[in-house]
Amino acid sequence: MTAGNKPISVLVVDDERHGLAAIKDAILNTGVANICAQASSVAEAVEAAKETQPDCLVLDYHLSDGNAMDIVTALHLEDRTIIISADDSKKETVARLNIPFIQKPANCHELKSLFLSLNQSKPKRITP
Secondary structure, three states: OOHHHOOEEEEEEOOOHHHHHHHHHHHHOOOOEEEEEEEOOHHHHHHHHHHHOOOEEEEEOEEOOEEHHHHHHHHOOHHHEEEEEOOHHHHHHHHOOOOOEEEOOOOHHHHHHHHHHHOOOOOOOOOO
């Protein structure tokens, strides 16, 4: 758990059913995070983030209506985002913005470490 014994709330985004299930399992197995919402597109993710105000975003890079960077740009949450992808070629693009990148399949130990480090600063409110 995080400081104050409150789990980190996570919005998870993946447009593939099996990918979403695997990421959700990894998040829940960290022992420090709960999923507050899930989405399968850029549009759904932006709306869900505004609605649920998550502590952290876990985004698959490639989505049917764009990519994870579209969500990051729309919400300005680089400091609270983790990007997961099977496409290793996106690692450098993401690294230039100081956004953590995890190669699929997601590992709960790596996610836990990132959740705890990202949650050190007080989250800003996502504005509609």
